[in-house]
Amino acid sequence: MKNNIVVAKFGGTSLADFAAMQRCASLVLNSPTIKVVVVSASSGVTNLLTKLTKPDLLTAKREALLNKILAIHSTILDQLEQSDHQQQQLLNLHLKLADLAQSASIQPNIKDEILSFGEQISSLLFTEVLNQLAGNQIYKAECFDVRKILKTDNQFGNAVPNINRISELATHYFSDVVSSEDKGHSHVMVTQGFIGATEHGETTTLGRGGSDFSAALLAEAINATELQIWTDVKGIFTTDPRLTTNAKPISEISFDEAAELATFGAKVLHPATLLPAMRANIPVYVGSSLAPTQGGTKIVKSVENKPTYRAIALRKNQTLITIKSPAMLHATGFLAKVFGILSQHHISVDLITTSEISIAITLDNSVQNAEQQFYKHCMKALQAFCEIQVESDLSLIALIGNHLHANASIMGNNGIEASVFQSLNNISMRMICYGASQHNVCFLVKDNEAVSIISKLHQHLFEGDTAVTTGLAV
Template identity: 55%
Template sequence: MLNPQNTSAAAAAPVVNPDAFIVAKFGGTSVADFTAMSRCADIILADPNIKLIVVSASSGVTNLLVDIAKTSDIGLRLAHYSGIERITYNVLRQLQQQHLVGAAIEQLLLELKTLLQFEREFSDAEKDLLLSFGERLSSVLFAQVLAERGAAVSSFDVRRVMRTDSRFGKAEPQIEAIAGLTVQYLLPLLKQQLIVTQGFIGADGSGQTTTLGRGGSDYSAAILGEAVGARVVQIWTDVVGIFTTDPRLTSAARCIPEISFDEAAEMATFGAKVLHPATLIPAMRQNIPVFVGSSREPEAGGTWISKQVDTKPSYRAIALRKAQTLITVKSPAMLHAAGFLARVFDILSRHQISVDLVTTSEISVALTLDDAPGSAFSHSIEPALAELKTFSEVTVEQDLSLIAVIGNHLHSTRGVTGSLFQALEKINMRLICHGASRHNLCFLVEDKEAATVVKELHQALF
């Protein structure tokens, strides 16, 4: 059976509302080409409970759109556009009734090509409009793949219901507005047919296209799942569930059959690539189970994420996040003084810099920041550091990796901490954070040592 609720490899499916339906999200590799889309169609048609399908852009398309957005050279833009055209037409040519969607695809490509011929840099709003074309193209194509398999299906523009603010590039969904618009425009359609829609994109109150940030398709699916009262949200990707650590780091990594919302949220926050960090927030609000599986191997089962789990091991997984920066702010004025930390965090907040880990001593505070591409760090850190230096000594260390051991009651279970620190005794750590959460212990190491540390730690704990 292709239904993950019936696979022996997965943990038993959580109890859900039998009258509700399933929201299934398919990532970029799952809709990369016609063959991949056909595999996803098999999954959908094998389970009549799947009604709402959310898709990413076909693999490679968003990267090409990002490349277009980065340059004002029309020649380079057109070269990247040719790559998008090639990926799109490779699918279109293999459709039996390509004439039914050919005009829609041609119109989208024409709009895209017209947009990229502005001989200037794009505004933030134009960049979001530009990036939306990947999902808009793949959703039209995938709906036709399903239609040719006999499904009653149509493509739906998610911007009609995915209301956001106007923070282009990383828009914030407006949950109450989305719920109302979904009842008005989307739910009536779902009673009659399958609906294929787009992840990652939305629209503000003025109708301008927005995006939720890279990886936002998972988040979109969870938000829509909340809005329609889904029984389950499925995330179909290119890996068989969530692993005890990145399988590329050690062959000993294994799939986790079940994991709690809290544990999965820690993993996503601290670097696990399978889930977007915000994905679980809507699911947690409404207690909607999330299933993660591979569209290439749906029969292999996957990972169930839910509020209640049968097993709560001390150690569940190890997550790794590279490109971390450690900032140490030191000032004798901090000694026995009130308000010093508030001043530091006020500066970082005003520059929209998010802090992950914090440790303090009598006269200094150490903070870790994520230096990932596209983060606020890249363009906000210099002015923030300049402000901090007006009243303190500031040290910046880069090329660090954050390693997080995820588990249960790590702060209070007798013997667990001791065995963990024994496994860490030979590791040269720059910073360690323990006790703030019952689900993780985090520390920093040099980037060049990170992979080896994860492999050895996994061997010791699992």
């Protein structure tokens, strides 16, 4: 049985300054079921902290970065009814950060420690904003160090959570919150996203965008009824509104569809976020902290409206690798040999197509600097038995929907797929992947044509009387 408890996560733009924090605090105070709040670092802080970890940073540059970070936090603190204790807490954290940043050689564990300060400080400040806005002794917001609960391995920079341990510790540390349902909205835990710790207490991070993931892990651990993700956009749209002003909001979407969107580049959700929610069947709500009453998107296990096409996702900075060898012809083991080499060098492949004598694969250059890794670690090994061609400046476009393999085919009777590609006449596609998933059709195009293609597809699929289908839930 689920507890009537909501976990709410607020992103960096939602905590950018004092006014933004007040809006989020009002949202929490007006929602009695929110008992756990997970926060990111204030907008811009993580970028500054990342710069602090660069090797051979000049003293003047380091001091300038530290002053910028302090200024962001001090501006918020100055608008609080602060005490000497609060001021000292903030000062102590900044002094510790400055000390760590002076390390001559910043190792991965020290880098994670440095990156954690954004969330440590924003959670401290947001707790004070909540308590100040509540203005009474009945309501209590408590700042909690998530590293006591969110245990991970020691892969610094991209740590893997220990699900069982997190569940065990969350039940212990959040017992008062979980059992306080009948006491009203009296006790709220404010904690950090993005960070965790090893069993030995070393700080780790879950990778960029890991705050959503952290919130989902905690929601799963305490068996919450809902996970809320509050950001700067009004939910999930039929495509990124920055690509076309005609993007339409989606009121409800399935876990499967949302997972595909996140995987293929939708910025509103971190790809890993949905895994804990799916495991525990916890609905996820995505809304804007700037306009919390204007609706958002609910992500659930099953939806009534299942359009053939739901949305379009874009992922830029892709690299296409073509591996060709006559030895493939009527041979066995070639694919295993190629992917064995890629695996040895920790290179993750996104899409793949094959012919009799060649393999084409895509790598996400924006995440792993794919081309550089490929040349450094794999080229020599692969060239020993095959020809290699590398193409960059490409974008991956994914059409997300439902039962695409059953509802349509490229030459199908209803002509939906055919009409999609007919709308893209004169477009050079470097790769098409279709059939591996019932929820997507993907193709690779030139970076400089991607936005135009998104606009044409969106117009064809979602706009006006000629739209093939609608992404709007009924």
